[in-house]
Amino acid sequence: MNNNNIKRKAKVNGVSFSTFLIIIMSMLIVVILAAIKIYLSNQIYYNSRRVNYIEREVSALKEEHAMLVNQVQKQKFKNRVSDTIFLIDDGRGAEF
Numbered sequence: 684m685n686n687n688n689i690k691r692k693a694k695v696n697g698v699s700f701s702t703f704l705i706i707i708m709s710m711l712i713v714v715i716l717a718a719i720k721i722y723l724s725n726q727i728y729y730n731s732r733r734v735n736y737i738e739r740e741v742s743a744l745k746e747e748h749a750m751l752v753n754q755v756q757k758q759k760f761k762n763r764v765s766d767t768i769f770l771i772d773d774g775r776g777a778e779f
Contacts, residue, residue: 698706
């Protein structure tokens with residue numbers, strides 16, 4: 684009976700140091716992985732915002748280019764018409 688009491692007293696209640704160390708290491712790994720995920724999510728978000736801004740700029744510049752091409756065509760037509768009228772008024776229209 685005396686031997687049985689010694690075994691009961693020798694049994695430690697609670698968490699051993701190795702179990703505590705495993706728990707701390709597991710929590711550290713989870714925190715590191717969560718930090719990496721948050722960092723990557725933020726980088727993706729900010730890069731996608733930048734891409735959307737650039738796409739809007741490209742779209743606006745394409746529209747502006749189309750307007751400028753239209754204005755150039757109008758100016759070319761106006762220039763051709765006014766040159767023809769000028770030549771006819773000058774009396775030299777028959778030479779060409």
